[in-house]
Amino acid sequence: MSDLSAYRDYRESSIPWIATIPAHWEDVRARFVARLETGHTPDRDESSYWDGDIPWFSLSDMSRVRESGSRYVSETNEYITKKGLNNASTRLVPSGTVILSRTATIGFTCILKVEAATDQSMVNWVCGDELIPEFLYYVFESMGEEFDRLAEGSTHKSIYMPDVRSIKIPLPPVEEQSKIVKFLNNQLDIISTLLNKFDKIREAAERKKNSIVSGAVTHGLGNSNTTDSGVGWIGQVNSDWDVISTKFVAQLESGHTPDRSKDEYWENTNIPWLTTSDIKKFRGNKKRYLHETENQISELGMENSGAHLLPEGTVFLSRTASVGFSGIMGKPMATSQDFANWVCGDEIIPEYLLYVFRSMEQEFERLMQGSTHQTIYMPDIKSFKTPLPPVEEQREIVEHVETETERLWELIDRVDETIDLLEEKRQALITAAVTGQIDVSEEKGVIQGDD
Incomplete structure (x- = not known):
């Protein structure tokens, strides 16, 4: 953008959000x-x-x-x-x-x-x-x-x-307003075209990432024979695997909120307490482990509620408000009643179960109930089923998923950075134009689109 001092004089503005405007405005x-x-x-x-x-x-x-x-x-x-x-x-x-x-x-x-x-x-x-x-x-x-x-x-x-x-x-004078509008329409259309291109790249990377995860937890690695699982979201499954009720290989636990009216339950808090305020970190399914929570409860509060301490490695799944987001506890912690928590047994590893849950997005949408606050109710959660390969194969699947999706996450991060820069450019361009910081009669090709 050019410096307008070469084109016009400025004066102090009485508008709170603008320092100066062209003298003739x-x-x-x-x-x-x-x-x-x-x-x-x-x-x-x-x-x-x-x-x-x-x-x-x-x-x-x-x-x-x-x-x-x-x-x-x-x-x-x-x-x-x-x-x-x-x-x-x-x-x-x-x-x-x-x-x-x-x-x-x-x-x-x-x-x-x-x-x-x-x-x-x-x-x-x-x-x-x-x-x-x-x-x-x-x-x-x-x-x-x-x-x-x-x-x-x-x-x-x-x-x-x-x-x-x-x-x-x-x-500004109406004629100048018209030039500013024409300039911004042109430049912002170019930015919109670029944003659309990067949005499509991001969507393609997301689809590929999701395909890698869902394919790995239903079919395994390499070529394999498949059979109908009998479970809607799973579809065809590796014929060498079992499909089993999740509660048979992981102990299902819920959480609770200590009585808010009892001040003594909320004093001397030292127990990590997972609530829906922690879920924003897991949107997008990139983060896997949770080590610190925004809230804590006291031992007295936990003892006098339905909450209890769950071990490190517990897989948590949000079932109300932000439904369907999952992660793994990086240390012992309790949760609110908004979570279904799975303590894995010897036949399933937490990371594999996490990727199973992250393949169930459409199933979660099907199970959600409620008009104002949507929830997946516990009877439906108790009926969850999971493909179950041998533990060693589960580890291989997890390693494969992490390796392949890491490359895609790097691409997504780069695309997101570019989108953010374009959005910043868009905002700066609008502000500069409507406050007279760009001479639109002289400025050409501020942003160049791809051929």
């Missing part, structure tokens, strides 16, 4: 150049308000738009009737309105391509003659840290309306 409250509208949710108990033909934009739509990577939205998950519109504190806003979420997914933004109403979690900006919607969209995209600063609330954070009304933005 204005810094204004957004509501002075865009009409600010809010939304509302019609009464859910009144059926005549719903299933109409008026698009109604809500948080679920914002999440969907963000996942798609689009700047625009033309369809919504729900539609309301004219009666619903007239009996709620919401109004239709026109195509071209810039929507900004102010609760939950704070700071997410998009542009309507149709006339629509919104829920109360959105603030809607109907741009006047001095402001191009796409330019305002990019300004909001650059304001992530500012929105974080404005957000208030301990449980459910929101940006309150007085702060929304006070939002200031940089305002």
